[in-house]
Amino acid sequence: MLPDLTREWADLTPREAIAMQQALASQVSTTDDLPVVKTVAGVDVGFENKETARAAIVVLSYPELVPLDHAIARLPTPFPYVPGLLSFRECPVILKALDQLKIQPDLLLCDGMGIAHPRRLGIATHIGLLTGMPSIGVGKSRLTGRHGEVPEGKGEWTPLMDREEEIGAVLRTREGVKPLFISPGHRISLATSIKYVMACVTKYRLPETTRWADGVASGRGQRWLKALEDL
């Protein structure tokens, strides 16, 4: 049973949230410490309105990428969107969804950043710390850090730097598409993160994990859920 943060985080101020991130940062590990990966999961959070957050998680077999399990959870939105504090808005409902899974994944890919964050505590990292699960941040745009041009070829990447520190990779998952911002969440290195993200990419820009998750999380989720039933 994962912690229910709905209450604990209810009256958190941005200042307290930042202090919490700074306190947790020392516990993050970017050394590979994962089991043999037989399952990977993607998680995504959508908002039905300003009031309600909805998380969807889909577990896929690895390396086949066939859907095996899924969960959807809803919870009141506990925190406004503040750049750098995304996890306080989305973690509670994600934990609730994770608790509903029959199959706990070996690796979790989250929308957003891992350590590529001002205090090295993006949502993927925070979820990793809360669950103990190896995690990777897969962002569609940049939060922080600098980088050079990204080579055009599929699988090519450029380091994302904060001063002298390598905090992630700007990865071209397909030729001719906007690159993704990949960073270690917890219990995984950058090189290994890139490897698993590319292994989850088939013919689209986004890895299958996140494609399944946000297909189920938002909009026309019924269409995706029906596909899951036909297993």
Place this chain on the structure above:
DNA sequence: GCGACAG
């Protein structure tokens, strides 16, 4: 003081 700013 002026921008930048995951989802």
Place this chain on the structure above:
DNA sequence: ATCTTGTCGC
């Protein structure tokens, strides 16, 4: 994230 139609390109 979410609101939204047509449209440009492979």
